[in-house]
Amino acid sequence: MDISSIEKIVSLCKRRGFIFQSSEIYGGLGSTWDYGPLGVEMKQKIKNHWWQAVVTSRDNVVGMDAAILMHPKVWEASGHVSQFHDLMVDNKLTKKRYRLDHLLEAQSEVVIGELADEFLKDYNPAENFDNIQKIVQVISANIKTGKTPDLNQFNILDSANKKDKGKADWTGIRQFNLMFRTSFGSSDESATEAYLRPETAQGIFTNFSNVQTTSRQKLPFGIAQIGKAFRNEITTGNFLFRTREFEQLELEFFVYPDETKKWLETWSQERLAWYIKLGIAENKLRLRPHAETELAHYSKACYDVEYEFPFGWSELEGIADRGTFDLDQHNEHSVKKQVYFDQESNQNIVPAVVEASAGVDRTFLTCLVDAFTEEEVRGEKRILLKLSPQIAPITCAVFPLVKKDGLPDIAEKIVQDIRQEFSAFFDIGGSIGRRYRRQDEAGTPYGITVDHETLEENTVTLRDRDSMEQIRIPTANIRKTLREKINDWDNK
Numbered sequence: 001m002d003i004s005s006i007e008k009i010v011s012l013c014k015r016r017g018f019i020f021q022s023s024e025i026y027g028g029l030g031s032t033w034d035y036g037p038l039g040v041e042m043k044q045k046i047k048n049h050w051w052q053a054v055v056t057s058r059d060n061v062v063g064m065d066a067a068i069l070m071h072p073k074v075w076e077a078s079g080h081v082s083q084f085h086d087l088m089v090d091n092k093l094t095k096k097r098y099r100l101d102h103l104l105e106a107q108s109e110v111v112i113g114e115l116a117d118e119f120l121k122d123y124n125p126a127e128n129f130d131n132i133q134k135i136v137q138v139i140s141a142n143i144k145t146g147k148t149p150d151l152n153q154f155n156i157l158d159s160a161n162k163k164d165k166g167k168a169d170w171t172g173i174r175q176f177n178l179m180f181r182t183s184f185g186s187s188d189e190s191a192t193e194a195y196l197r198p199e200t201a202q203g204i205f206t207n208f209s210n211v212q213t214t215s216r217q218k219l220p221f222g223i224a225q226i227g228k229a230f231r232n233e234i235t236t237g238n239f240l241f242r243t244r245e246f247e248q249l250e251l252e253f254f255v256y257p258d259e260t261k262k263w264l265e266t267w268s269q270e271r272l273a274w275y276i277k278l279g280i281a282e283n284k285l286r287l288r289p290h291a292e293t294e295l296a297h298y299s300k301a302c303y304d305v306e307y308e309f310p311f312g313w314s315e316l317e318g319i320a321d322r323g324t325f326d327l328d329q330h331n332e333h334s335v336k337k338q339v340y341f342d343q344e345s346n347q348n349i350v351p352a353v354v355e356a357s358a359g360v361d362r363t364f365l366t367c368l369v370d371a372f373t374e375e376e377v378r379g380e381k382r383i384l385l386k387l388s389p390q391i392a393p394i395t396c397a398v399f400p401l402v403k404k405d406g407l408p409d410i411a412e413k414i415v416q417d418i419r420q421e422f423s424a425f426f427d428i429g430g431s432i433g434r435r436y437r438r439q440d441e442a443g444t445p446y447g448i449t450v451d452h453e454t455l456e457e458n459t460v461t462l463r464d465r466d467s468m469e470q471i472r473i474p475t476a477n478i479r480k481t482l483r484e485k486i487n488d489w490d491n492k
């Protein structure tokens, strides 16, 4: 799949009602998307799938749902106000703005070598990605002491300036805090500055004691949450991959501090397995351990679950050993201590935490990219989404062959019956071939056609989206057959 497929997916999403550009009638708001009828169904199913896998199926994980707005001191204590920033730089010729690490990732090894000679003491050309992170770190430290390097000394190209062979005139490098500011209060004078949360995790840390004491959980145990997060990203793009408003799926798993290594391994494997269960191709997924230089300010060790997108291997989820950093910070800055009374040692301890932090929208995009298929059938192009039946917005579409002879009534009844267990859709418009095509693009795994044989023999045809194979089954067995087929899909 090449990069142009993303454009095809964006267009399919609009055509079928998965995703629309936000505020489109006013010209659209960049990198901001609205989920349409099919999109919201699929998104909900992804969230339910995660909740089931992480919370409902376990007795040692409980859920919660914190407010998006939190006391501003939370973000000072967590380190986000002082540390949650990226370095940015602009090309004065194209007015294009870049996040420094993303800009450097697009440069040749020769340029990285020159930067490394300038900024790094120990330089191993084989570790290109690691070197970029190290260079960015050194530049960041230099900026804090007032030294801003001039990028124009190096042959750093701007891939957006195709007309002029990547020529650039770089501005100085600046730090940019990613926190979304807002104000809290009824009048301009009394309003205090607040933030839209950049992660849901702090809502969990600040409620650690509330949740632990009321749920009476013992270590090790987890608290999970699904919710919106906001980051004023320097560069956005690749459709849903990087946006300023997105939804997170976060698990904070609290453990005895000497057990983080074991739990980091356990959760990394569990989380990788979840994406495979979701139907994403195993050979396009990998777990990548972070180099030390890549770690966030709170993290001791980290794995990323990555997917091979048309634009390269990219992060879907971070699984991190955050140690006791967050609870320690809140214990230092807040009025109420977040501790755990350990009955064995008869004392209060601060638990460490292993975090698994994923994005709903990124997972959604991954499912679409992985399922998007173009093929030729009898000389005609067919586009389909080979989505897992667990997350396909519609599980089964039902079509009366013609609009008369009582077939629509029978089809309606079948839809009502299927709906007791699965999502179903009734479609009477257009030729049967066109109706199949529409459902193929919507990713609907099964289609049922009610025809004249249904009147005589009480049977229907069941069509499989991927193989296009049709079988004849008794009307009474529809739900049972769907159940079996979905089961087979899950176990294949």
Ligand code: ATP
Residues within 6 Å of the ligand: 231, 233, 240, 241, 242, 243, 244, 245, 246, 247, 248, 315, 316, 317, 318, 357, 358, 359, 360, 361, 362, 363
């Ligand atoms: P990146 O390096 O891509 O900026 P990150 O390492 O800062 O991501 P985390 O802070 O670990 O991301 O956030 C956890 C998860 O939240 C990510 O793995 C991703 O799925 C999701 N996420 C983070 N930022 C965005 C964004 N701007 N748009 C969509 N999803 C995001």
